[in-house]
Every structure is written in structure tokens, then in C-alpha cells.
Amino acid sequence: xxxxxxxxxxxxxxxxxxxxxxxxxxxxxxxxxxxxxxxxxxxxxxxxxxxxxxxxxxxxxxxxxxxxxxxxxxxxxxxxxxxxxxxxxxxxxxxxxxxxxxxxxxxxxxxxxxxxxxxxxxxxxxxxxxxxxxxxxxxxxxxxxxxxxxxxxxxxxxxxxxxxxxxxxxxxxxxxxxxxxxxxxxxxxxxxxxxxxxxxxxxxxxxxxxxxxxxxxxxxxxxxxxxxxxxxxxxxxxxxxxxxxxxxxxxxxxxxxxxxxxxxxxxxxxxxxxxxxxxxxxxxxxxxxxxxxxxxxxxxxxxxxxxxx
Amino acid sequence: xxxxxxxxxxxxxxxxxxxxxxxxxxxxxxxxxxxxxxxxxxxxxxxxxxxxxxxxxxxxxxxxxxxxxxxxxxxxxxxxxxxxxxxxxxxxxxxxxxxxxxxxxxxxxxxxxxxxxxxxxxxxxxxxxxxxxxxxxxxxxxxxxxxxxxxxxxxxxxxxxxxxxxxxxxxxxxxxxxxxxxxxxxxxxxxxxxxxxxxxxxxxxxxxxxxxxxxxxxxxxxxxxxxxxxxxxxxxxxxxxxxxxxxxx
Ligand SMILES: Cc1cc2nc3c(=O)[nH]c(=O)nc-3n(C[C@H](O)[C@H](O)[C@H](O)COP(=O)(O)OP(=O)(O)OC[C@H]3O[C@@H](n4cnc5c(N)ncnc54)[C@H](O)[C@@H]3O)c2cc1C
Numbered sequence: 431x432x433x434x435x436x437x438x439x440x441x442x443x444x445x446x447x448x449x450x451x452x453x454x455x456x457x458x459x460x461x462x463x464x465x466x467x468x469x470x471x472x473x474x475x476x477x478x479x480x481x482x483x484x485x486x487x488x489x490x491x492x493x494x495x496x497x498x499x500x501x502x503x504x505x506x507x508x509x510x511x512x513x514x515x516x517x518x519x520x521x522x523x524x525x526x527x528x529x530x531x532x533x534x535x536x537x538x539x540x541x542x543x544x545x546x547x548x549x550x551x552x553x554x555x556x557x558x559x560x561x562x563x564x565x566x567x568x569x570x571x572x573x574x575x576x577x578x579x580x581x582x583x584x585x586x587x588x589x590x591x592x593x594x595x596x597x598x599x600x601x602x603x604x605x606x607x608x609x610x611x612x613x614x615x616x617x618x619x620x621x622x623x624x625x626x627x628x629x630x631x632x633x634x635x636x637x638x639x640x641x642x643x644x645x646x647x648x649x650x651x652x653x654x655x656x657x658x659x660x661x662x663x664x665x666x667x668x669x670x671x672x673x674x675x676x677x678x679x680x681x682x683x684x685x686x687x688x689x690x691x692x693x694x695x696x697x698x699x700x701x702x703x704x705x706x707x708x709x710x711x712x713x714x715x716x717x718x719x720x721x722x723x724x725x726x727x728x729x730x731x732x733x734x735x736x737x738x739x
Numbered sequence: 740x741x742x743x744x745x746x747x748x749x750x751x752x753x754x755x756x757x758x759x760x761x762x763x764x765x766x767x768x769x770x771x772x773x774x775x776x777x778x779x780x781x782x783x784x785x786x787x788x789x790x791x792x793x794x795x796x797x798x799x800x801x802x803x804x805x806x807x808x809x810x811x812x813x814x815x816x817x818x819x820x821x822x823x824x825x826x827x828x829x830x831x832x833x834x835x836x837x838x839x840x841x842x843x844x845x846x847x848x849x850x851x852x853x854x855x856x857x858x859x860x861x862x863x864x865x866x867x868x869x870x871x872x873x874x875x876x877x878x879x880x881x882x883x884x885x886x887x888x889x890x891x892x893x894x895x896x897x898x899x900x901x902x903x904x905x906x907x908x909x910x911x912x913x914x915x916x917x918x919x920x921x922x923x924x925x926x927x928x929x930x931x932x933x934x935x936x937x938x939x940x941x942x943x944x945x946x947x948x949x950x951x952x953x954x955x956x957x958x959x960x961x962x963x964x965x966x967x968x969x970x971x972x973x974x975x976x977x978x979x980x981x982x983x984x985x986x987x988x
Binding site: 499522523526528530533534535537538539542543552556557559562565566567568569607610611622650661662677693700703704706719722724731 | 869956
């Protein structure tokens with residue numbers, strides 16, 4: 431059994447989601463190879479080769495892959511797919527957009543967003559916004575899987591000494607073309623990797639009011655998150671949305687401020703170690719999952735909390 | 740330009756689903772069913788493109804049991820012109836649906852195909868990407884803005900760190916994200932009109948597609964429930980608890 435992992439990186443460094451995916455692969459068992467695609471990825475390849483448990487790194491290095499589209503990534507994977515029993519990627523935008531293409535071309539099912547490995551062909555995945563867990567068995571020869579990163583502790587970034595093998599880069603026809611990207615810049619930790627997340631909901635009332643959460647987040651060294659309602663109302667950018675259809679987070683501490691705790695929001699944060707809810711309505715569902723709750727006006731509680739830290 | 744929109748009949752997002760007695764499946768026998776919310780956004784986008792004079796015809800397609808006709812009728816009440824039901828009682832997994840849709844794309848030759856980014860029942864997030872791979876048409880997943888001009892689509896997508904813009908030749912495959920638009924409500928006259936719009940029924944066999952599942956569901960369970968903790972009286976107590984009890988700050 432040999433497993434191929436599609437690395438997530440920014441052409442300079444390997445993202446932690448890749449390490450979570452390696453951890454899932456270790457539970458499946460077998461040889462682990464990592465594919466690194468991009469432009470000028472020698473450093474990323476070195477980092478991937480150092481990850482504990484990885485035995486080979488395949489590099490697809492080409493200027494055309496600098497901003498690789500899903501079509502291009504899938505084409506590279508398909509060029510080597512025959513050698514693998516499992517193909518894994520983190521369930522990030524990249525993994526979610528790319529792997530179903532690979533699965534379809536191989537005529538196999540994709541097992542999306544696994545949170546647990548039962549055996550080499552059996553996996554657990556959340557359904558219905560995480561309100562249920564399904565254990566599914568793949569009957570396909572090749573298992574194509576995306577991995578929910580919060581389901582697996584990261585593999586060690588060092589300790590491995592994999593060989594690096596450059597591959598022939600495949601050209602793609604009928605592909606979308608990259609035009610531009612507008613990445614949110616923030617000095618705060620990244621939402622999915624932060625150990626503390628401070629999230630705000632519609633209760634904040636406006637984009638200006640959201641600043642009181644920023645002050646709290648900065649004091650705690652926390653990432654900022656939001657409910658869908660807060661994002662839809664334009665208080666913050668949509669890459670901060672936590673939930674079924676936003677980001678899945680599982681920090682040590684999640685502070686939900688002015689968030690009701692709808693099932694779709696819970697889907698993205700209920701695996702946090704400790705949950706704090708600040709809400710003026712004691713009947714909101716958020717209090718049913720919070721370890722500590724404060725019933726009160728957030729405009730009083732949050733400044734007090736910030737001041738007391 | 741013809742637009743094809745895929746719609747799925749799912750348990751309404753407000754329903755709290757339960758596991759059946761022998762833990763083999765979800766008990767949805769009496770649950771309220773609705774159109775998958777992301778598909779409502781897909782229909783809305785198509786209707787707006789038609790209102791803008793870019794699209795000439797909207798064809799909605801659904802695969803599944805006979806009751807999916809209701810979902811197709813509601814899509815027509817929102818503005819779709821005609822519907823296709825691929826009727827089957829087989830449990831359809833995303834790969835099977837993608838193959839069925841690819842077959843419909845081949846027959847209908849639309850200029851654009853719009854799907855929801857995920858269905859809120861299986862949360863699989865695969866079908867659009869698979870249709871794109873099977874039809875060899877370019878894809879843009881998680882679309883939050885779509886501009887069609889000169890035979891090309893320029894699509895802004897919601898990605899992990901922000902937004903990304905792609906450009907592609909038509910025909911193309913799009914999947915919708917939440918913020919692409921705000922779906923309208925169907926009016927009563929439009930619901931009445933939708934009853935008379937054409938709805939063709941076909942089958943996987945007629946389309947030459949094998950829909951045999953590739954995944955076996957062994958078990959469905961409730962995740963461990965998080966129990967409610969305590970309500971603390973004030974900020975000082977909260978900080979004390981976070982420091983000394985939970986040890987997270
Ligand atoms: C298909 C679909 C996907 C979805 N995906 C997501 C998702 O990924 N993430 C997500 O979050 N939601 C998602 N939702 C939306 C979800 O169902 C809820 O609508 C949303 O989470 C509500 O956000 P909220 O808690 O901020 O707003 P509300 O439900 O309006 O809650 C606001 C809260 O603020 C409190 N409040 C108001 N003022 C104050 C004050 N001064 N002090 C203290 N408390 C105050 C209120 O008591 C209330 O609890 C999705 C919905 C659908 C249909």
C-alpha cells in the first residue's frame with residue numbers, strides 16, 4: 431500500500447494542513463509519498479521530505495503551476511495515480527476543489543472530510559452539518575480522500591529524510607485561467623491554526639463594533655472568526671466564517687460573542703477544547719455546548735474582559 | 740445561452756435529523772424536505788442571468804425519487820423554464836449524480852452549468868468538480884461573483900485566505916457559495932405558472948449511466964454530545980476559571 435498526499439503550501443512553506451493529512455495517512459498505514467506542485471518549490475519539497483513518516487516527495491515544478499488551477503493540480507495527480515492505493519489531500523479549498531476531479535477520472539468515489547480512520551478502507555465522516563457521523567467503507571481499488579484537519583493532530587515536521595523526485599509536468603487543456611487573488615492580510619494567527627479564536631456574530635451590530643473583538647483577540651493572541659450572519663451583514667470578510675460551510679476550527683479556547691449557536695455554526699467549532707459564550711439571551715443554543723457562559727450585554731462584558739486580561 | 744442548473748431534494752436545514760433504530764441510516768421518513776440551499780442560489784443566479792438578457796433558457800435537473808418533481812417545480816416557480824427528472828429509487832452518490840449530469844450536459848449542450856457547492860445532507864462537496872472532470876469543461880467552485888461577457892466567464896471564488904478570480908471559456912461549470920446572491924421567494928402566480936411548465940422524466944438506464952454505489956455506509960451514529968457547562972456570574976470568575984480550571988489562557 432502506498433499513499434499519495436497532495437501538499438498544501440504557498441510556494442515557500444508547507445502548510446500545517448499537510449501535516450494533519452500525513453497524520454491521517456499514518457493511521458491508514460503504508461508508504462507515504464507527498465506531491466508538491468507549484469513554481470520554485472525546492473524549499474517546500476525539502477520541508478516535505480523532513481516530515482516524519484514521509485518516504486518520497488514528488489515535485490511538479492513549473493512556472494505554469496505558480497497559481498495552479500484545480501484542473502492543473504488534478505492533471506499532475508492523475509499522471510502518477512496508478513502507483514497509489516490512497517490519494518489524500520486536506521479538506522481545504524484546494525483539496526475540495528481538486529480531489530473530486532481525480533476521483534471522477536479514476537471512476538472511484540471520493541470520501542470527503544474524514545475525521546477518523548477505522549481501517550485502510552473504512553472512515554468516519556460528519557454528515558448533516560456534523561449532527562451525525564457516518565462510517566463508510568470504500569469499495570474502490572483506489573481511495574480518494576479529503577481530510578478534515580481538525581480531526582488529526584499534526585505529524586512531526588521533522589525527523590523524516592525522504593528522497594525527492596522531480597516529475598514531468600503535464601500540460602492541461604480546457605482549464606480555467608488564474609486572473610488574480612485578493613488575500614486577506616492579518617497580523618493575527620490564522621483562523622484554522624490558532625489556539626484561541628474569538629468569534630463574533632450578528633449581536634455585534636456593525637463593522638465598527640467588531641473592533642471591540644479585535645482588541646480582545648489581540649490581547650489573547652487569538653484569531654478572529656465570525657458567524658455567517660456577521661459575514662453576510664458585512665461586518666467582516668467572508669474568509670472569517672466559521673461553520674458547516676465556512677472554516678472548521680478546533681482551538682484550545684473558542685469565545686463566541688453575540689452568536690446564537692445555530693447548528694450550522696456549531697458544525698465549525700464544537701470540537702474546540704473549551705467554549706465560552708457571551709450572549710444576552712440565556713436560552714440560546716450556544717449555552718448548551720459552552721463550558722463557561724456569561725449572560726449579559728456583550729458591549730459591557732467584552733470591554734471588561736479585555737481590561738481584566 | 741442555455742443554462743443548466745442541478746437541484747437536490749434534501750432534508751430542510753431547520754430539521755434536526757436522527758439516526759434510525761438500527762443505526763444504519765438517517766431517519767428522514769417524515770422529515771420536511773426542501774431544495775438544497777446552495778441550489779436555490781444556483782437557480783437564482785441563472786434567473787438573474789436570464790433577466791439580464793444573457794441567458795435565454797434555464798433547464799433545471801434533479802436526480803432521485805419521484806418526489807424530486809416538487810423540487811423541480813419550485814425551481815420553475817423561481818424562474819426556470821423547464822425541468823428534467825432522472826428518476827430512480829437507487830441511493831445516488833455524488834459520482835453517480837455527476838455521471839448523470841454529464842450525460843444531460845452532452846444532450847442539452849448548455850453554455851453554463853451551475854450547481855450548489857455542497858448538499859447539506861451528505862456535505863460531500865464533490866458533484867460540480869466531478870461533472871467538470873467528466874465533461875472536460877473548466878470549473879470554478881465556491882463562486883461569489885459571476886460576470887459573463889464575450890463567451891467567457893469571470894468568476895470570483897471564496898478560497899481559504901480570501902478571494903480568487905478565474906477566467907474561463909464557456910461552456911463552464913460553476914458551483915455556488917453562500918454570498919453569490921440572495922435567492923428570491925416564489926410568488927403564488929409563479930407557483931401556478933410552474934405547474935404548467937414542461938417536466939421530462941428520464942432514467943439512469945435511458946442515459947446509459949451505472950449508478951451503483953461505490954461507498955457502503957456501515958453505521959450512522961450521533962457524535963458525543965457536549966454537555967452544557969456553567970454560567971459564571973462575572974468576568975472575574977470567567978478569567979479565574981479559564982486560568983486555573985481550564986488552563987487555556
Ligand atoms: C446552508 C446554510 C449554511 C450555513 N452555514 C453557516 C456557517 O458556516 N456558519 C454560520 O455561522 N452560520 C451558517 N449558517 C447560518 C446559521 O443558520 C445562522 O443563521 C447563523 O449562524 C446565525 O448567526 P448569529 O448567531 O451571528 O446571528 P443570530 O442568530 O441573529 O444571533 C445573534 C445573537 O446575538 C445575541 N446578541 C444580540 N445583541 C447582543 C448584545 N448586545 N449582547 C450579547 N448578545 C447579543 C442574540 O441574543 C443572538 O443570540 C448557514 C445557514 C444555512 C441555511
